[in-house]
Amino acid sequence: MDLSAISPTLLVASLMVAATPILLAAIGELVVEKSGVLNLGVEGMMIIGAIAGFSAAVSTGSPIIGFICAALGGAALSLVFALLTQFFLSNQVATGLALTLFGLGLSALMGQSYIGIKPPSSVKLDLPVISDIPILGPILFSHDITVYVALALVTGVWWFLKYTRGGLILRAVGESHDAAHALGYKVVKVRILAIMFGGACAGLGGASLSLVRVPQWTEGMTAGAGWIALAIVVFASWKPARALLGAYLFGGVAVLQLNLQAAGISVSVEYLSMSPYVMTIVVLVIMSANRSRSALNAPAALGRVFHASR
Amino acid sequence: MLRLEKRPNPSKTWAYMAPALAVFATMIGGGIMFAALGKDPFEAIRTIFYDPLFSEFAWYYRPQLLVKGAPLILIAIGLSMGFRAGIWNIGAEGQYIIGAICGAGVALAVYPAQSAFIFPTMIFFGALGGFVWAIIPAILKTRFGTNEILVSLMLVYVAEQLLASMSLGLLKNPEGFGFPGSRNLQQYASAHNAELWTGTGIHMGVMFAFIAVIFAYVLLARHQMGFHIRLTGESPKAAKFAGVNPKRLVVYCLGFSGALAGLAGMFEVSGPSGQISIDFNVGYGFTAIIVAFLGRLHPIGILLAGLLMALTYIGGEIAQSSLGLPSAAIQAFQGMLLFFLLALDMLTNFKIRFTSVGSPA
Numbered sequence: 211m212d213l214s215a216i217s218p219t220l221l222v223a224s225l226m227v228a229a230t231p232i233l234l235a236a237i238g239e240l241v242v243e244k245s246g247v248l249n250l251g252v253e254g255m256m257i258i259g260a261i262a263g264f265s266a267a268v269s270t271g272s273p274i275i276g277f278i279c280a281a282l283g284g285a286a287l288s289l290v291f292a293l294l295t296q297f298f299l300s301n302q303v304a305t306g307l308a309l310t311l312f313g314l315g316l317s318a319l320m321g322q323s324y325i326g327i328k329p330p331s332s333v334k335l336d337l338p339v340i341s342d343i344p345i346l347g348p349i350l351f352s353h354d355i356t357v358y359v360a361l362a363l364v365t366g367v368w369w370f371l372k373y374t375r376g377g378l379i380l381r382a383v384g385e386s387h388d389a390a391h392a393l394g395y396k397v398v399k400v401r402i403l404a405i406m407f408g409g410a411c412a413g414l415g416g417a418s419l420s421l422v423r424v425p426q427w428t429e430g431m432t433a434g435a436g437w438i439a440l441a442i443v444v445f446a447s448w449k450p451a452r453a454l455l456g457a458y459l460f461g462g463v464a465v466l467q468l469n470l471q472a473a474g475i476s477v478s479v480e481y482l483s484m485s486p487y488v489m490t491i492v493v494l495v496i497m498s499a500n501r502s503r504s505a506l507n508a509p510a511a512l513g514r515v516f517h518a519s520r
Numbered sequence: 521m522l523r524l525e526k527r528p529n530p531s532k533t534w535a536y537m538a539p540a541l542a543v544f545a546t547m548i549g550g551g552i553m554f555a556a557l558g559k560d561p562f563e564a565i566r567t568i569f570y571d572p573l574f575s576e577f578a579w580y581y582r583p584q585l586l587v588k589g590a591p592l593i594l595i596a597i598g599l600s601m602g603f604r605a606g607i608w609n610i611g612a613e614g615q616y617i618i619g620a621i622c623g624a625g626v627a628l629a630v631y632p633a634q635s636a637f638i639f640p641t642m643i644f645f646g647a648l649g650g651f652v653w654a655i656i657p658a659i660l661k662t663r664f665g666t667n668e669i670l671v672s673l674m675l676v677y678v679a680e681q682l683l684a685s686m687s688l689g690l691l692k693n694p695e696g697f698g699f700p701g702s703r704n705l706q707q708y709a710s711a712h713n714a715e716l717w718t719g720t721g722i723h724m725g726v727m728f729a730f731i732a733v734i735f736a737y738v739l740l741a742r743h744q745m746g747f748h749i750r751l752t753g754e755s756p757k758a759a760k761f762a763g764v765n766p767k768r769l770v771v772y773c774l775g776f777s778g779a780l781a782g783l784a785g786m787f788e789v790s791g792p793s794g795q796i797s798i799d800f801n802v803g804y805g806f807t808a809i810i811v812a813f814l815g816r817l818h819p820i821g822i823l824l825a826g827l828l829m830a831l832t833y834i835g836g837e838i839a840q841s842s843l844g845l846p847s848a849a850i851q852a853f854q855g856m857l858l859f860f861l862l863a864l865d866m867l868t869n870f871k872i873r874f875t876s877v878g879s880p881a
Contacts, residue, residue, distance in 0.1 A: 250669065290859065299524070299870065300862040303608055303669070307809055308862060312855025318848030319557075429848070434677045441670050480685035487674040491660070494671060499664040517526065 221465060226357050229461025231256070231419040233360045235439035236446070236453045237367050238411025243443055244371060245404035246384035246511035250306025251291055252412050253436025254313020259284040259413025260420035261321040264427045267329050276329070277356070277417050284413020285406045287313055292405040295515075296398045302513050314430060324427045329420070356418040363411065368450035380404060384509035387516040397516050412436065434487065441490045445497050447507040456493075463489045524870040534868040539814055539821070542861035543828070549860065550853045559843050567843060568835030581838070583721025585830050587792050590729040591616070591784035593826035595808035597732045598777030600817040605752040607773045611657070611672030612781040613805025614679035615650035619782025620789035621686055622649030624796045627711035628691055628702060638710040642786060650782015651775050653679065658774035662767040668774065680801070687796050701797035705790045713791030725787025732780060737819040745772065781805060803851075810858045829854065
């Protein structure tokens with residue numbers, strides 16, 4: 211094994227790319243959960259975004275159109291979830307699972323003719339001089355555009371939830387839908403918008419996986435990334451900044467284990483590939499063991515069905 | 521204007537009607553999807569639902585119904601217990617894999633010894649493997665309050681990696697010319713989960729599935745444990761006052777469903793599949809979630825739903841070869857079924873009222 215082959219600068223730089231899909235999905239789900247809805251269909255929306263973005267980018271040759279289609283695809287699928295949970299008052303856990311199962315099937319169906327194709331390469335930030343600064347250049351200024359979009363989204367969501375009237379209404383709906391309803395806020399409308407935002411973000415996350423991170427289409431390529439995003443929301447105790455930390459932590463583990471594989475460590479590949487999932491479990495345990503802190507922050511109406519009787 | 525009004529009691533009629541109507545709606549929705557794929561929708565639906573049962577080759581497909589239905593029913597029965605009590609085991613796929621690894625592991629450890637004790641021991645270890653894999657989220661939930669949905673699901677991916685590691689390493693067939701995968705248990709008499717009656721498709725796992733249905737039925741209808749499960753699902757507060765220990769319930773429900781999923785994996789690896797290989801698991805653990813809901817979490821309902829879902833698997837395979845319908849289409853089809861079911865389920869708990877616009881609501 212040759213550990214010196216692993217460059218810390220490249221490690222940090224690739225960590226940010228690796229974390230972006232889960233970060234995008236997690237920040238979307240955070241908003242959804244803040245509105246009191248638990249959407250377990252992140253995995254399904256991500257993979258639909260992955261194939262929608264991939265196919266659009268391949269057929270138009272433009273990755274930007276790919277990303278737009280990915281967001282639209284994710285939002286469209288989330289609309290099914292919104293319809294079922296908000297109008298048909300179905301169980302959110304079961305509906306979210308259905309969304310994931312359906313999304314995995316549909317994506318495999320849509321992606322049949324795209325296996326083995328290379329997508330057009332995405333736009334990379336390349337500033338003269340600045341991108342060439344040693345260490346800081348590769349870490350901060352020469353990433354794919356999605357990395358910055360994700361960071362901007364995190365900042366935007368943080369600002370929206372904390373400083374805007376809309377954010378306040380969203381949080382009120384998530385804490386007590388009955389009280390918010392009595393105040394005259396449209397609970398269902400707020401929730402549908404939140405669910406669609408979550409879907410669009412998950413779709414973008416999927417596309418950043420199929421267009422930037424991998425970049426290729428394979429069936430079931432999300433491989434649990436959507437579920438890890440859900441875990442990150444819990445880890446973050448529903449705070450955007452901590453979601454960023456969580457996603458980078460997971461990105462770090464994912465990249466490190468890949469680097470260790472490449473460096474020829476004497477542990478077999480399968481056990482290294484387990485590490486992000488095991489890590490997720492460990493982090494979840496640590497977070498939930500400290501019950502007072504995480505419980506305080508969970509939206510009080512999370513997962514509860516809202517039915518206005520009058 | 522349409523308005524929903526909560527029923528004082530869930531409607532019995534709609535409880536039976538909703539799944540039937542959902543299947544019908546899925547046929548229409550699926551037909552549209554198949555038409556969009558450029559296939560004749562009527563022919564596709566006929567191939568999936570009719571041909572496996574009544575075509576000229578039905579003698580071959582009918583036993584397959586039991587072979588494919590048994591693991592689905594076995595897993596779904598276990599899951600339904602937890603789902604009733606609001607305990608969500610989503611990781612049955614992982615428990616299924618571990619059950620198979622443990623069961624096959626026992627057989628391969630004693631290979632080529634022949635003894636009547638080998639198969640019962642494999643059954644025991646298969647169940648134990650699934651049980652242990654499911655008890656991890658149970659303990660984490662009761663000790664630390666960790667979300668069992670996420671933990672059980674993460675363990676699916678861990679199990680898949682373990683499966684890959686086993687079929688490439690520890691359990692690899694030493695006479696397999698370097699190909700991944702274990703020895704074929706079908707060629708190892710003491711470990712082979714053979715058909716009990718030739719040509720019926722009934723193997724030991726099918727028998728276990730029927731036993732599980734009866735067991736679950738009795739448990740829910742007659743036993744205190746079943747009462748606690750139903751009570752917790754319908755009114756957690758009442759359950760608390762009735763002295764239900766929620767932690768014990770979590771351990772029971774997850775442990776039971778894990779053991780059944782492990783059994784399903786064991787019977788599959790020693791019978792129809794024959795060997796541990798990288799692509800051994802085909803998603804029964806996830807499809808069983810649909811089966812559990814389609815069967816309305818009721819043992820008899822699950823039996824019927826499991827057979828129906830097996831039918832779509834077999835019909836899907838036929839449609840794949842005769843119509844060129846992609847295999848993923850049937851997966852989307854199954855997901856669609858769950859959507860329609862969840863939507864129509866509303867009718868059991870709510871009444872739709874037509875009110876004229878402007879009238880006092």
